[in-house]
Amino acid sequence: MFNDIGPLELVTLIVLAVLIFGPEKLPKVIQDVTRTIRKIRDFSESAKQDIRQELGPEFKDFEFEDLNPKAFIRKQLDNDDLGLKEIRNGFDLKKEMAEVTDAVHGRDADPSPSPAAPGGRVDMTKKPETPAADDRPPFDMDAT
Numbered sequence: 610m611f612n613d614i615g616p617l618e619l620v621t622l623i624v625l626a627v628l629i630f631g632p633e634k635l636p637k638v639i640q641d642v643t644r645t646i647r648k649i650r651d652f653s654e655s656a657k658q659d660i661r662q663e664l665g666p667e668f669k670d671f672e673f674e675d676l677n678p679k680a681f682i683r684k685q686l687d688n689d690d691l692g693l694k695e696i697r698n699g700f701d702l703k704k705e706m707a708e709v710t711d712a713v714h715g716r717d718a719d720p721s722p723s724p725a726a727p728g729g730r731v732d733m734t735k736k737p738e739t740p741a742a743d744d745r746p747p748f749d750m751d752a753t
Contacts (some may be wrong), residue, residue: 626638
């Protein structure tokens with residue numbers, strides 16, 4: 610609940626509480642606050658149990674934390690049934706980028722020749738095709 614409060618902020622809150630409530634009323638206020646928080650947690654847990662009972666046995670594995678979109682997506686992506694871990698582990702971004710960079714600069718990425726082009730390089734330059742003498746460009750009646 611208070612995971613992001615640092616030590617300086619905690620000391621500041623304690624000093625403010627002593628100044629506002631006074632040293633004689635502070636223990637009573639702390640007891641009242643903790644009692645209220647405990648009641649809210651108990652109410653929340655009983656509401657969750659009631660909802661689980663009303664949903665029936667087909668929703669026995671239902672977790673309310675899954676209603677958080679981040680938790681739901683994280684749980685679905687970690688699911689092994691989809692095979693996403695194999696895809697994620699098989700994709701090496703640095704290697705892919707190095708191959709693209711080598712292809713753009715005309716260097717050989719690996720010493721094994723590729724069947725795509727002579728010399729093992731991929732020809733990525735755009736070469737306009739020269740039309741035959743009797744070929745006409747396509748005519749689009751709607752474009753004119």
